[in-house]
Amino acid sequence: MAATTEAPVALKKNYLTALKEALDEEMQRNNLMLCQGEDIGRLGGAFGVTDGLQAKYGEDRVVDMPISEAAIIGSAVGMALNGMTVMAEMQFIDFISCGFDQIVNMMATYHYRTAGEVNIPVVVRGPAGAYGGGALYHSQMNEAWFCNSPGLKVVCPSTPYDAKGMLKAALRDGNPVIFYEIKELYRKREIEEELPTEDYIVPLGKAAIRREGSDVTLVSYGQNVYHCLDAATELEKQGISAEVIDLRSLVPLDEETIFNSIAKTSRVIVVNEAPMTCGFAGEVVARITTKAFHLLDAPPSRVTRMDTPVPWVKPLELHVLPSVDKIVNEAVRLVKF
Amino acid sequence: MSAKSGSATAERAEQGQGSRRPSESLTREECLELFKQLYLARYFDIRLIKEKKRGRLRGTLYSSHNQEAILVGSLFGLQSADWISPIHRDMPAFFLKDIKAGWDNDTRIGMTIEEVCCQVWGKEGSPGRARDNWSHIGSKSKKIIHSTSMLAGTIPAAAGVAYADRMQGGNCVVLTYNGEGSTAQGIFHEAINYAAVHKLPVITIIENNQWAYGTPTELESPLEDFADRAKGYGIPGLIADGQDVFDVYDKVMEAVNHAREGKGPAIVECKTFRAYGHGDHDDDRADKYRPAEEVEKGRQRDPIAVCRKKLIELGHLTGEAATSFMAEGKGAGEATNDDFPPEVVAYLNKGIEAAIASPLPAAEEGAMWVFKENN
Ligand SMILES: Cc1ncc(C[n+]2csc(CCOP(=O)(O)OP(=O)(O)O)c2C)c(N)n1
Numbered sequence: 001m002a003a004t005t006e007a008p009v010a011l012k013k014n015y016l017t018a019l020k021e022a023l024d025e026e027m028q029r030n031n032l033m034l035c036q037g038e039d040i041g042r043l044g045g046a047f048g049v050t051d052g053l054q055a056k057y058g059e060d061r062v063v064d065m066p067i068s069e070a071a072i073i074g075s076a077v078g079m080a081l082n083g084m085t086v087m088a089e090m091q092f093i094d095f096i097s098c099g100f101d102q103i104v105n106m107m108a109t110y111h112y113r114t115a116g117e118v119n120i121p122v123v124v125r126g127p128a129g130a131y132g133g134g135a136l137y138h139s140q141m142n143e144a145w146f147c148n149s150p151g152l153k154v155v156c157p158s159t160p161y162d163a164k165g166m167l168k169a170a171l172r173d174g175n176p177v178i179f180y181e182i183k184e185l186y187r188k189r190e191i192e193e194e195l196p197t198e199d200y201i202v203p204l205g206k207a208a209i210r211r212e213g214s215d216v217t218l219v220s221y222g223q224n225v226y227h228c229l230d231a232a233t234e235l236e237k238q239g240i241s242a243e244v245i246d247l248r249s250l251v252p253l254d255e256e257t258i259f260n261s262i263a264k265t266s267r268v269i270v271v272n273e274a275p276m277t278c279g280f281a282g283e284v285v286a287r288i289t290t291k292a293f294h295l296l297d298a299p300p301s302r303v304t305r306m307d308t309p310v311p312w313v314k315p316l317e318l319h320v321l322p323s324v325d326k327i328v329n330e331a332v333r334l335v336k337f
Numbered sequence: 338m339s340a341k342s343g344s345a346t347a348e349r350a351e352q353g354q355g356s357r358r359p360s361e362s363l364t365r366e367e368c369l370e371l372f373k374q375l376y377l378a379r380y381f382d383i384r385l386i387k388e389k390k391r392g393r394l395r396g397t398l399y400s401s402h403n404q405e406a407i408l409v410g411s412l413f414g415l416q417s418a419d420w421i422s423p424i425h426r427d428m429p430a431f432f433l434k435d436i437k438a439g440w441d442n443d444t445r446i447g448m449t450i451e452e453v454c455c456q457v458w459g460k461e462g463s464p465g466r467a468r469d470n471w472s473h474i475g476s477k478s479k480k481i482i483h484s485t486s487m488l489a490g491t492i493p494a495a496a497g498v499a500y501a502d503r504m505q506g507g508n509c510v511v512l513t514y515n516g517e518g519s520t521a522q523g524i525f526h527e528a529i530n531y532a533a534v535h536k537l538p539v540i541t542i543i544e545n546n547q548w549a550y551g552t553p554t555e556l557e558s559p560l561e562d563f564a565d566r567a568k569g570y571g572i573p574g575l576i577a578d579g580q581d582v583f584d585v586y587d588k589v590m591e592a593v594n595h596a597r598e599g600k601g602p603a604i605v606e607c608k609t610f611r612a613y614g615h616g617d618h619d620d621d622r623a624d625k626y627r628p629a630e631e632v633e634k635g636r637q638r639d640p641i642a643v644c645r646k647k648l649i650e651l652g653h654l655t656g657e658a659a660t661s662f663m664a665e666g667k668g669a670g671e672a673t674n675d676d677f678p679p680e681v682v683a684y685l686n687k688g689i690e691a692a693i694a695s696p697l698p699a700a701e702e703g704a705m706w707v708f709k710e711n712n
């Protein structure tokens with residue numbers, strides 16, 4: 001840019017940069033923190049989330065690991081046992097299944113089985129989510145597996161502000177956290193935002209209301225938050241006012257924000273990208289029916305992926321996933337119920 | 338143990354011993370201490386089975402009978418600050434760690450007999466407050482990695498502990514114990530490969546007792562020597578005679594010294610034989626799925642007898658002492674307290690009394706400590 005006289009424009013940052021800043025700042029403030037994962041050092045990560053960190057913190061603290069998800073997670077647990085904080089990257093969250101045993105039997109249970117003697121400050125994070133043509137093994141949202149494993153916190157930010165604040169909170173939490181990043185949001189221009197220059201965290205376990213409304217509550221997280229917001233815009237044209245809640249954190253779950261919203265709207269749809277059966281939306285609906293049934297004027301509903309894997313080519317992929325249309329149609333049905 | 342692997346052991350045992358063997362530097366007192374620790378491990382086993390028969394104890398017991406030399410010999414040369422990662426067959430390791438610092442020294446970096454007995458009895462005095470059973474305990478301060486059921490599942494943690502220790506300027510080694518059957522697990526490979534890449538001081542002891550529950554070694558792996566797995570990681574693979582506490586000590590010390598010098602991990606296979614069932618629930622069945630001759634042969638070289646013979650040769654055991662406390666070859670049904678040194682019996686009595694006196698944890702604890710609270 002040639003002009004030097006213009007006032008400096010505040011810099012908007014994308015979701016990926018927000019994550020990178022969180023890692024950088026936490027590595028800076030905690031000498032006993034380490035990052036490990038496949039190709040995260042020299043290359044800077046498959047998506048670049050750790051780009052530049054190895055040059056800054058050295059090969060001992062930003063470690064290129066063998067293609068061994070179980071060892072990446074399992075060794076992080078040992079490091080935590082011996083005083084360190086670890087960020088363990090899964091190149092794609094789909095591959096987390098290769099480290100499943102280490103997560104659910106070793107990491108998740110450590111605090112419990114030692115009667116609180118051992119804390120495990122380990123964050124397992126990685127790119128997740130569909131809608132990008134990633135096909136079966138680069139599109140998953142497998143959060144339900146871990147929500148069903150007591151001892152793990154499970155979170156999924158949808159904005160740059162939350163991505164940074166929640167990653168920092170997760171690294172300081174002292175409990176193991178499974179951190180779902182939405183790869184389709186990494187470089188999405190529309191959601192770029194200014195981030196505070198001072199240190200901040202976004203506490204785990206607090207939902208955010210992304211849009212206020214009075215006729216129906218749309219509860220979601222990750223990419224589906226944006227589908228819900230688009231659906232709300234569409235519904236407004238039809239005279240229906242939708243409130244959109246971004247859960248951000250699944251475990252722990254902010255029930256209060258959900259129930260307060262339903263007290264206003266008396267209708268609710270929970271939307272998630274994962275398959276329907278035993279998906280997290282089912283858990284949210286179950287909590288609503290057991291604890292807030294008296295607030296409802298229509299059966300609580302969900303819009304989820306069909307009970308299928310995520311297929312590759314676009315028409316197939318979109319067919320099985322939640323969409324703006326599917327959410328709108330379901331909302332209309334509930335309002336007319 | 339087949340005759341074949343027995344001779345292979347002897348052959349390997351000769352290798353690399355131009356220089357003095359570490360055990361040759363052990364004093365008479367140390368040799369006698371090793372001997373006594375074998376009794377301690379054996380008596381722990383036998384006594385628990387007796388306690389269970391008397392109905393004073395619940396839960397499954399995984400006997401280390403006939404494999405005690407592996408635990409005693411491998412732990413004896415460790416420094417207090419070293420870490421260990423025992424599994425189901427290694428229960429005595431929890432109190433044998435750092436026991437050199439004094440059997441009754443409660444500040445040693447190892448568990449007390451009271452803590453271990455409280456765990457076996459499922460009482461509040463257990464280091465894990467009896468939240469999980471049998472060997473599934475550990476201690477950060479005692480530098481014992483908490484074991485789980487998942488075979489080979491703690492080797493990556495051992496590697497992580499070693500990495501973190503190095504980052505913090507330490508010079509510890511980490512000993513992990515594994516049955517030969519567990520070497521077929523994927524995590525065994527991932528963890529040792531990672532440790533080898535980073536030259537981490539992690540020593541993998543393979544207790545090759547010829548059986549993994551009901552499955553013999555030839556159906557577990559095509560290898561004759563499980564130590565050969567080391568070749569795939571470019572690390573030393575040593576073989577020890579698991580019945581000979583001195584040979585175990587020598588081979589483990591070789592690996593420990595190698596690791597402490599920053600040269601990385603090693604595998605030490607200790608050849609032994611599982612004398613009884615997989616667990617005490619399996620004792621009767623094991624007599625059916627294993628040929629009687631094999632079992633008889635496998636029990637022949639009792640580590641207490643092997644050690645006794647050596648101590649007599651060295652002149653450390655003479656006169657009446659050479660033939661007292663003949664516990665060797667006796668199972669829980671045959672052995673009596675008179676077969677063990679009185680201090681060994683007294684030690685266990687002390688632990689068991691503490692366990693019986695310790696209360697059960699409060700029921701509400703079942704729902705506690707799922708998460709670290711951050712308030
Ligand atoms: C991952 C896993 N699979 C199966 C088991 C059940 N199991 C417990 S011990 C055992 C046999 C282990 O054999 P080995 O590793 O040789 O040890 P040993 O019992 O002979 O000392 C099996 C199959 C387990 N604990 N963990």
Ligand SMILES: [Mg+2]
Binds near residue numbers: 518544546547548
């Ligand atoms: Mg075995």
